[in-house]
Amino acid sequence: MLLEVEELRASYGASQALFGVSFSLREGQALALMGRNGMGKTTTIACITRMMAANSGRIAFAGQDLSRLPSHRAARLGLGLVPEGRRAFSGLTVRENLLAAARRGEWTMARVCTLFPRLAERAGQRAETLSGGEQQMLVIGRALMTNPKLLILDEATEGLAPVVRAEIWAAIRELKARGQSILVVDKSLRELATVADDCVVLERGRDVWHGPPAALSGALAQQYLGV
Template identity: 55%
Template sequence: MLSVEGLEAAYGHSRILFGIDLHVGEGECVTLLGRNGMGKTTTIKSIFGMLKPRAGRVTIGGTDLTGADPHKIAQAGLGLVPEGRQVFPTLTTEENLRATARPGKWTLDKVYELFPRLKERRRNMGTQLSGGEQQMLAIGRALMTNPRLVVLDEATEGLAPLIRADIWSCLTRLKSEGEAILVIDKNVDALTKFADRHVVVEKGRVVWTGTTADILATPEVKNRFLHV
């Protein structure tokens, strides 16, 4: 579905990524792990064309889209839940959802069934929602594009524990329905309950990859690369 090979990127003269390799198959859930400032969000920006790679290759469904404009990446089937949610503040909840809608299985009613709170708040402006509600809205907005792969950057950052649990439940359901997912988050214990594989980055390089069974059997990975 998504294949990233040898991805390199920089901000001006500051190199951030040094040959990232990452693959997500159909219906697979993969995590991108690492401490703050190690290149996770830069990887996402490079995949989505918000930062043009210096080198490497990004293919979606077998089509080379390296450095393509963000709208081309979206048209190819990638839906982004960005860091910081970035809901449209001057639109209502329902208008936020309709703004990105494309034909497919994910409809307004299905998003409301997944997140009943959004239906209750459908006439509220984006700025009137709590942080947890905004994250639900950001996920729903991405699903309304009917993507082949949903990418979540910092899925539960800054959210209360009960809201985090709701988001994990949502992602577990999406995976059970066959959605491909790439997720960045710091909560390794929660991620190992539903993710298939894990990719750990350190200073812009992939330093470890493995299955959930592998990471559970290798506690030194968390101790060395993920703990602050």
């Protein structure tokens, strides 16, 4: 397994957020982490990337225990994070954003710009001048420039126009087809079904359902994902 999460528990002060979350992800697999708002998805991502310390449990990535590593060392093992909220380096140009994260490997600036041609057109512009969709493409491209073993996408299309969402989902499908391992947090079952091999649903900090996206439909989807 590329990623193994076992009995993960985490808290914000006295408020417990995760209650024994467990799942695993194979190399080359796309796994969707789903659930309503506030159910523990982003907290789980924060623990995996070591942005937050878990109370207990085990997180293993590429055969190594992450539980005591600082976030920068976990990232160097091959975790590429696209965080929630489009966090480009606003004062840097597109080119500078991409090169700031570059590590040796297949993903170069030229290859990122092939995936997202708009970034090539705006290479000299500061990130703060880009549209929201272009900023999100930039942040995904920046994560790819680290040449990650696992790309983690936390609500990568939230709040974007439908045409931009479609472009980003097309890029995610292309990445999956190329064998990129992906952990994706999103609410759109329709779009996740085009890329995810399996889903894990979180409810109140617990993993309550595991299975393929095709099986998460109808009453079951309404139970776990409906408003």
